Structures are given as C-alpha cells and as structure tokens.
Amino acid sequence: AALKDALRSQVSAALKEGRVTPTELCQRCLALIKSTKFLNAYITVTEETALKQAEESEERYKRGQPLGILDGIPIAVKDNFNTAGIETTCASKMLKGYISPYNATVVQKLLDQGAVLLGKTNLDEFAMGSGSTDGVFGPVRNPWSYSKQYKEKSVPKSHSEDKESNWVITGGSSGGSAAAVSSFTCFAALGSDTGGSTRNPAAHCGVVGLKPTYGLISRHGLIPLVNSMDVPGILTRCVDDAAVLLGSLAGHDPKDSTTIQDDFKPFELPDLTDVSKLSVGIPKEYNAPGLSSEILALWSKAADLFKNAGAKVVEVSLPHTRYSIVCYHVLCTAEVASNMARFDGLEYGHRSDVKDSTESMYAATRREGFNDVVRGRILSGNYFLLKQNYEKYFVKAQKVRRLIANDFMKVFRSGVDILLTPTTLSDAASYTEFIQEDNRTRSAQDDILTQAANMAGLPAINVPTALSERGLPVGLQFIGRSFQEKQLLTVAKWFEKQVQFPVIQLEEVKRHDNGVFQHQKSVSFS
Amino acid sequence: QKVSVEVLDHLEHLALVDFRDSEGVERLQKAIQFADQLHEVNTDGVEPMDSVLEDRCLYLREDDVTEGNCTKELLENARETVEEYFVAPPGNIPLEKLEGRKTYLQGS
Numbered sequence: 001a002a003l004k005d006a007l008r009s010q011v012s013a014a015l016k017e018g019r020v021t022p023t024e025l026c027q028r029c030l031a032l033i034k035s036t037k038f039l040n041a042y043i044t045v046t047e048e049t050a051l052k053q054a055e056e057s058e059e060r061y062k063r064g065q066p067l068g069i070l071d072g073i074p075i076a077v078k079d080n081f082n083t084a085g086i087e088t089t090c091a092s093k094m095l096k097g098y099i100s101p102y103n104a105t106v107v108q109k110l111l112d113q114g115a116v117l118l119g120k121t122n123l124d125e126f127a128m129g130s131g132s133t134d135g136v137f138g139p140v141r142n143p144w145s146y147s148k149q150y151k152e153k154s155v156p157k158s159h160s161e162d163k164e165s166n167w168v169i170t171g172g173s174s175g176g177s178a179a180a181v182s183s184f185t186c187f188a189a190l191g192s193d194t195g196g197s198t199r200n201p202a203a204h205c206g207v208v209g210l211k212p213t214y215g216l217i218s219r220h221g222l223i224p225l226v227n228s229m230d231v232p233g234i235l236t237r238c239v240d241d242a243a244v245l246l247g248s249l250a251g252h253d254p255k256d257s258t259t260i261q262d263d264f265k266p267f268e269l270p271d272l273t274d275v276s277k278l279s280v281g282i283p284k285e286y287n288a289p290g291l292s293s294e295i296l297a298l299w300s301k302a303a304d305l306f307k308n309a310g311a312k313v314v315e316v317s318l319p320h321t322r323y324s325i326v327c328y329h330v331l332c333t334a335e336v337a338s339n340m341a342r343f344d345g346l347e348y349g350h351r352s353d354v355k356d357s358t359e360s361m362y363a364a365t366r367r368e369g370f371n372d373v374v375r376g377r378i379l380s381g382n383y384f385l386l387k388q389n390y391e392k393y394f395v396k397a398q399k400v401r402r403l404i405a406n407d408f409m410k411v412f413r414s415g416v417d418i419l420l421t422p423t424t425l426s427d428a429a430s431y432t433e434f435i436q437e438d439n440r441t442r443s444a445q446d447d448i449l450t451q452a453a454n455m456a457g458l459p460a461i462n463v464p465t466a467l468s469e470r471g472l473p474v475g476l477q478f479i480g481r482s483f484q485e486k487q488l489l490t491v492a493k494w495f496e497k498q499v500q501f502p503v504i505q506l507e508e509v510k511r512h513d514n515g516v517f518q519h520q521k522s523v524s525f526s
Numbered sequence: 527q528k529v530s531v532e533v534l535d536h537l538e539h540l541a542l543v544d545f546r547d548s549e550g551v552e553r554l555q556k557a558i559q560f561a562d563q564l565h566e567v568n569t570d571g572v573e574p575m576d577s578v579l580e581d582r583c584l585y586l587r588e589d590d591v592t593e594g595n596c597t598k599e600l601l602e603n604a605r606e607t608v609e610e611y612f613v614a615p616p617g618n619i620p621l622e623k624l625e626g627r628k629t630y631l632q633g634s
Binding site: 098099101214215228252254257258259260261320323326327329330333337344345346347348349351354355356357358359360361362363366367370372375376378379380382383384386392393395396397398399400401402403405438440444456457482 | 529533536537538540541542543544545546549550553554556557558560561563564565566567569572573574575576577578579582584585586587596599600602603604605606612614615616617619620621622
C-alpha cells in the first residue's frame with residue numbers, strides 16, 4: 001500500500017489482508033513527518049504513543065478482530081482539541097505546556113476505533129486567522145510550494161533568489177491539518193471550522209475539507225472560539241474518506257448539549273451516475289469582489305459540467321451575503337471576548353509572576369499570553385458588548401444572522417438541493433505577500449465565501465477541482481441542507497470523479513514511499 | 527468618531543488585556559468602522575437569532591453524578607497550588623486606575 005492510497009478503498013483492505021501492518025504504516029508516516037519538518041505542520045509528534053497504538057492495532061488484526069475501518073489508520077489532530085496526556089497549545093503562549101487531562105469526544109471516538117494518533121497540528125493562534133501564519137510556533141508551509149507542479153510554473157526572478165522565500169501559505173486556521181493530509185503524513189486529520197477554517201486550507205492544499213452541520217459532531221473538548229458556530233472539521237484526500245470519518249464521529253454526545261439527539265446512521269456513498277434529478281443553485285452574490293478570473297472561470301465550467309450531465313442548474317440569490325462577513329465579525333469577537341475570559345493563569349496555562357492582586361495578575365498573564373490578534377478580538381468584542389453598544393451591534397448582528405439563515409432557507413425551499421460556489425477568492429498567496437495585510441483584513445477577505453455556511457449552521461465541503469496557472473490547487477465548495485450530509489457528499493463524490501484532481505508530486509514522498517506510484521490517468525479539469 | 531480614552535480605559539479594565547500601542551487602538555477603530563456597515567441592513571420586525579438549533583429542545587442530563595474525583599489531574603496543570611487549592615493573589619484590590627497603570631493609554 002502506498003501512503004497516497006485512499007483510506008477506505010485501499011489502505012483498510014491492505015491492513016485487513018496483511019499486505020501492510022499498522023506499525024509499518026505508522027513508521028512510514030513518522031519518517032515522512034521528519035523529512036517534511038520544514039512544512040511546520042506539526043506542533044507535537046506523539047511518536048511513542050503512536051507506535052504503541054499501532055502495535056496494539058497489529059495485535060487486533062493478527063487475531064482477526066480489527067475494531068473497524070479506522071483501526072491502525074494514522075491520523076492527526078489540530079492542536080485546539082484536548083488530547084489526554086498530550087500538550088494542547090492552540091499555538092499560543094497562553095497554553096504552552098498545558099497537558100490536557102482528557103480527550104475531546106471526537107479524539108476519544110477515533111482512538112476507540114483504533115486510529116493511531118500521530119500528533120497535533122499547527123494553526124493560527126486560537127484558530128483566529130486565515131493563513132495559519134499567526135501561531136506562536138511559526139507559520140505552516142503549503143506542501144504544494146515544494147511540488148513539481150508549482151516549481152515548474154514559478155519563474156525565479158534571479159538566480160540568487162532564495163527559493164525558500166517563494167513558499168505559499170496553507171490558508172487557515174487548520175493549515176497544519178491540511179498540510180499534513182496533503183503531504184501524505186496521515187490519512188485524515190481533524191480541523192475546526194468557525195468561519196471557513198477547514199475549507200479554506202483544504203482549498204489551498206488540494207484536499208477535501210468537510211464542515212458538518214452545526215450540532216452533528218460533538219464540540220466537547222474543542223477549545224471554543226464561537227460557541228454558536230464552531231464545528232470540528234474533517235480533512236481527507238478523497239470524499240469517500242470524509243464519509244468514513246463522518247460516520248465515526250457524528251452523533252449525539254451527552255457532554256455537548258448542542259449536539260442534536262436524532263439517531264445518526266453512518267452511510268456509504270453511492271456511486272451517483274444520474275444527476276438529472278439534481279437541482280444545483282449558483283448564488284450570484286458569491287461572485288464577490290476580488291474573485292480571481294481563474295476561479296470564476298472554473299466555477300462556470302463546473303456549473304456547465306452539471307448542466308451537461310443533465311442536472312438543473314439555476315442562478316439563485318442570497319441577498320445578505322455581503323453583510324455576512326460583518327455580522328460574523330461582530331458575533332465572533334463578542335463570543336471570543338467571553339470564551340477567552342477563562343484564560344487567567346489560575347487553573348491552567350501561562351501564569352504571570354505578578355502577584356500584587358488577582359486583577360493585575362490576570363491582566364499581566366493575558367498581556368503576556370495572547371498575541372495581537374487575540375487581544376484585538378477580545379477588545380473589539382468587549383466594545384460591541386458594552387451596555388451602550390449591545391443593541392446597536394450585538395443584537396443587530398444577531399438579527400442580520402437570522403436574515404442570512406433565512407436567505408438559505410428560502411433558496412432550499414424553492415427546490416434547490418445544493419449550492420455550488422467557489423471556496424476562496426484566489427489560489428494560495430506567497431507568505432511574503434500574505435503578511436502585507438494584517439490578520440483582521442485578511443480574515444475578512446478570505447472568509448467571505450465560507451463563513452455564511454457557519455452563520456446558518458449548514459454543511460459545506462471543499463472539493464479540490466484543478467490547478468491554477470501557478471500550479472497551485474483551487475477548490476470549489478458545495479453547501480447543503482441541514483443534516484443532509486449524505487446528499488452533500490454524494491454530489492461531492494460525483495464531482496470529484498469528474499474533475500480528476502491531480503496528485504501532488506513531492507520529492508520527499510517519492511523517496512519514502514516504495515509503493516506503486518498512483519499515476520492517475522487524469523483528464524485534467526482545467 | 528474616535529473612541530474616547532475613557533472608553534478605551536474601560537475596555538482594558540473589562541477585558542483585562544491591553545491595547546499595547548497605537549496600532550491596537552487603530553485596530554479597534556477599524557473594527558468599529560467595519561461593523562458599522564450592519565446599520566445599512568433593515569432588520570425591522572426581525573428577531574435576533576441565538577442559535578441555529580433554536581427550534582430544537584436542548585438536551586438536559588439527569589442530575590446524577592457520572593464522573594469526577596479528578597482533583598489530582600486538575601491541580602496538576604496549575605502553577606500555584608496549596609493542598610487542594612488554587613492559589614490566587616489578593617482579590618480585593620481593584621486594578622489601578624489609568625494614572626497608576628503601566629498602559630499605553632497613559633500617553634493619550
């Protein structure tokens with residue numbers, strides 16, 4: 001089995017048939033993590049425990065009693081999920097050295113099914129950002145920066161130009177997870193999605209990024225950013241794998257009262273051949289200012305793809321789209337102001353040496369522990385929540401939120417099954433270009449296409465579609481109805497099959513993977 | 527409309543984080559400007575939305591103890607503890623007023 005194999009269709013079978021053992025798989029992934037260290041995708045690599053888990057899995061396979069399809073599969077988890085006995089930092093000084101005393105529900109579920117936890121991935125500090133550049137452990141590099149496809153297209157400005165400075169960002173905030181999946185160091189990774197934090201890096205790194213419906217997957221143990229919008233996100237290399245992960249994670253959790261109580265039945269995705277009964281909506285407002293002509297063309301081509309296959313493709317309107325980012329800005333900072341209040345140095349995390357008074361200790365701890373971005377959002381949030389501003393900003397934003405959610409309801413009620421939109425405004429920017437603007441400006445720009453789905457709680461998925469002129473991945477987004485993940489993923493899987501997105505050609509992986517190169521005879525989409 | 531120093535000071539006090547420098551204050555100004563766009567939207571007769579799951583009943587557990595006895599684990603993460611207590615500095619001393627605090631706002 002090759003590291004680039006799809007989990008469900010190939011690796012699981014290989015494990016069952018003994019063609020590869022969990023320890024071999026684990027060791028190969030760990031070796032690859034070491035050789036791709038320059039990507040800075042991992043904050044913590046749990047080598048010892050991973051190998052132990054792999055050994056235990058191997059025992060189960062020997063006895064013919066694997067726990068399920070995820071048994072022995074190496075996975076990575078974003079560092080804002082609590083993992084028992086393992087440092088959980090949220091890429092912040094505030095939590096450096098914090099060893100979680102418990103597992104987040106989603107982590108526990110993965111471990112209960114025998115998954116092998118390779119480590120915790122890098123992110124923007126406290127998941128605030130759209131580049132994975134603002135964490136205390138430094139930025140994450142997009143594996144595609146080192147791909148043959150990107151290198152071929154980039155023209156060095158001079159011979160002496162440092163190739164190092166040409167690398168592109170992963171997007172964020174789950175950049176580490178996206179990079180880990182994209183560079184084959186794990187088969188799946190957990191991210192989180194509050195405004196697009198799973199779908200954005202998925203688009204830039206050429207992987208599948210699923211944001212499930214709010215309330216489907218437990219948030220217990222996910223260090224919260226915006227309680228009314230956060231969801232755990234799933235990053236995989238193909239849609240089928242995302243369905244597998246979803247199946248193992250979804251369902252009511254008594255420890256998270258915001259999870260719905262309906263029974264969830266894991267599903268296998270059918271191979272859709274007939275899309276004639278499908279109605280695809282193209283929201284015109286998603287042709288947002290700043291959308292690159294390349295992506296606009298790709299989006300149009302995708303719409304034609306559905307039309308030519310017999311689906312009904314209609315232009316729809318979500319009139320409040322352009323206010324959704326403003327609304328998000330207010331609600332997010334307000335909830336952040338509340339959620340970050342727990343970090344005072346008393347019970348966990350960084351604690352300042354100041355000891356004159358509780359308040360001065362808290363203030364000093366927070367001054368020392370949080371970066372500019374986090375502090376900025378806390379202060380803004382507190383401003384919007386001041387008595388004199390509460391109605392004007394916070395309640396107003398909540399009203400606008402309802403209007404945004406209603407826009408989607410109207411469209412879905414009019415017979416549209418699924419929406420097709422771009423995921424990002426352009427392909428990944430180079431790091432030097434990205435840091436020209438501050439975090440808030442970037443987030444406001446980059447979240448524009450993804451965050452309305454968080455406002456309305458709807459499921460959405462990024463499917464890698466084609467390579468840009470610069471040789472970098474571009475993805476398209478599907479947004480579905482609440483709790484209709486099966487339909488969403490079925491359509492996404494059909495689309496994925498049509499576009500045949502190319503496999504990343506990385507030198508490091510070639511050296512490590514003595515498996516057969518998956519030469520996809522791909523009819524490239526663009 | 528610039529935010530007054532009184533409000534900025536009040537915010538630092540409420541949030542217990544500081545603006546740090548002029549950039550921090552600028553950031554807030556820009557954030558408010560950005561948020562002001564909300565007032566272009568007509569929300570007459572619209573109810574505020576707290577949660578997308580507002581039509582469902584929140585799950586409530588039975589009032590039974592199902593886990594606990596993890597004092598040791600919880601105390602391990604704290605820097606200063608005494609027996610089973612978290613130790614805090616004196617709590618009845620309010621944060622110093624603007625004049626006394628080492629804050630950027632002093633200069634404004």
